[in-house]
Amino acid sequence: MVTAEYSAHHLQVLEGLEAVRKRPGMYIGSTDSRGLMHCLWEIIDNSVDEALGGFGSRIDIILHPDGSVEVRDRARGIPVDIEPRTGLSGVEVVFTKLHAGGKFGGGSYAASGGLHGVGASVVNALSERLDVEVDRGGKTWAMSFHRGEPGIFANGAPDSTFTPFDKSSELRVAGRAAKGVTGTRIRYWADPQIFTKDAAFNLEELEQRARQTAFLVPGLEIVIRDERASTQASAGGPVETSYRFDGGISEYADFLAPDTAITDTWRLTGTGAFTETVPVLQPTGAMVPTAVERECVVDVALRWGTGYDTVTRSYVNIIATPKGGTHQQGFDAGLMKVIRTQVEQNARRLKVGNDKLEKDDILAGLTAVLTVRIPEPQFEGQTKEVLGTPAARQIVANVVTRELTARFASSKRDDKAQTSLLLDKVVSEMKARISARTHKETQRRKNALESSSLPTKLADCRTNDVADSELFIVEGDSALGTAKLARNSEYQALLPIRGKILNVQKASISDMLSNLECASIIQVIGAGSGRSFDLDAARYGKIILMSDADVDGAHIRTLLLTLFFRYMRPLIEDGRVYAAVPPLHRVIAVNAGSKPNDTIYTYSEQELHALLARLTKAGKRWHEPIQRYKGLGEMDAEQLATTTMDRAGRALRRVRVSDAESASAVFELLMGNEVAPRREFIVDSSANLSRESIDA
Known part of the structure; x- marks a missing residue:
């Protein structure tokens, strides 16, 4: 029965990580394999942010046979000292408190992919068990969590007896670390109460993202080791792959390019400053709106090829933004401005006339990797697919305009030849588009x-x-x-x-x-x-x-x-x-008496040997020699129709x-x-x- 009464006691206040478990899709997008992978990258990105800041040059990702996943790095390690406002260790704050971390305007990170302080704590809340070990100060510190709650497990299994801490939690010392060695190891088991039964870590997707990250952070090595039973059964043992690229996004653009190049891979780099007003945490604990000076670093690698496909990738602090945002808008605007200006200046040589370039004409055959680094960028949602920082548009546009114009003005022979070829390609794309449109409009x-x-x-x-x-x-x-x-x-x-x-x-x-x-x-x-x-x-x-x-x-x-x-x-x-599937052999099996002989077609050597074995077992003979078709022309019309063309009996791939x-x-x-x-x-x-x- 529905009641009309509605008062304050009907309101639910979800405390801490309860909100994450109640509405997981709000934080990780979904509870299938995509959400599972998103959780993993929340943990990995924390290690990548450390590498981006110059701490640690290797990250290990291990998919264990029991369904858990482990991420290891040799960075600074999560702080283990007591955070004064909560009275908890830094490890417990990071894994149990939403919107807590070292990336909110402090001096720990100039630019990072983790921005909202919910990554590690969300993964913890959605895990049946999470173990973290930190090497710091000559000791190995350890802590375990069950669905976001700190405590102690009886043994190493995720379903072993769990005893939560009663009055105060404890970051225990699990051993000694070598002098000068720091780092973090996180292993967790995703919670089956949250994720669907078929949710699984996708090795191909993991390798693709690891390769992408290695391109974006030159010198960083990412090693993936798959020890799952299904993988070992198919591969004959654990599969380990390693990614490291010292060439950065120039090497990435060459990797992505689907065609033969007509220009070298050009790098366009620059910076721009802007001011924004953001809430800043004061020592008293209050958040005070403050005008902050920001610097936006722009790095672009691009090249044009002979094809017409466009491949672009955009990133903010190494986080992919597949749906673009203000930085992508600035890149497109700067690119169009420069190319249009150059075409107008060379209109007589290019025989342009009064036709106008469109965006698709310029993007045809373009492969580009766009990266920007901004402290505390504004994203649309926790999945970070669209950049919303308004100032990024103009800064990126200015850098692209300045650097690309300088490339066209270069007196070097190679630059002159490549820019000339580029303008010829762009104009030919424009003319092909206009010609195709005219043809489509006038001819049905x-x-x-x-x-x-x-x-x-x-x-x-x-x-x-x-x-x-x-x-x-x-x-x-x-x-x-x-x-x-x-x-x-x-x-x-x-x-x-x-x-x-x-x-x-x-x-x-x-x-x-x-x-x-x-x-x-x-x-x-x-x-x-x-x-x-x-x-x-x-x-x-x-x-x-x-x-x-x-x-x-x-x-x-x-x-x-x-x-x-x-x-x-x-x-x-x-x-x-x-693709049609014509047969390789024609076998005529001899039947006893007046019964017509059987004509059997086979499509591979293995199938032929299997057929002959069956005929021999059945005591049947066949006509020798067996006909082997070397080409379609050796068949008569009836045979070709029966085996390859007639819808009733043919096979198509x-x-x-x-x-x-x-x-x-x-x-x-x-x-x-x-x-x-x-x-x-x-x-x-x-x-x-x-x-x-x-x-x-």
């Missing part, structure tokens, strides 16, 4: 199909239903002849290609478009390419790559996947690209983005411009080569 798909001259070698289908139609890209004219007889011409179209198409991984856009095979594929699909690609305009519901089941066929399929991944990626993302990404990465390794990685791959992999697998 129907008119394009009726008036455009599609390649003569295209054997089109009759249906107008895009979702039901299929385009088979066939290897060679011999396979085309058989495929024409095997297809259902109502909804299956055929486009033959001659051998291996252009390697678009290292070819320019103009080379790709001038290549007859690539241009034919783009024209037949009818949806454009690159940034102007329009998925709704695609003429076919499925694109099926049908190549021979041999090494050359795999090579051709990889080349085609690279073309689709780089220039028609929405087709892959929408699940419209497939859907190409996922990860498949195309790996194909692109393999091609960059094996056929890209960089020779050193290819040589290293050949030397390292030669021992694994099976001579029997060489198709020669």
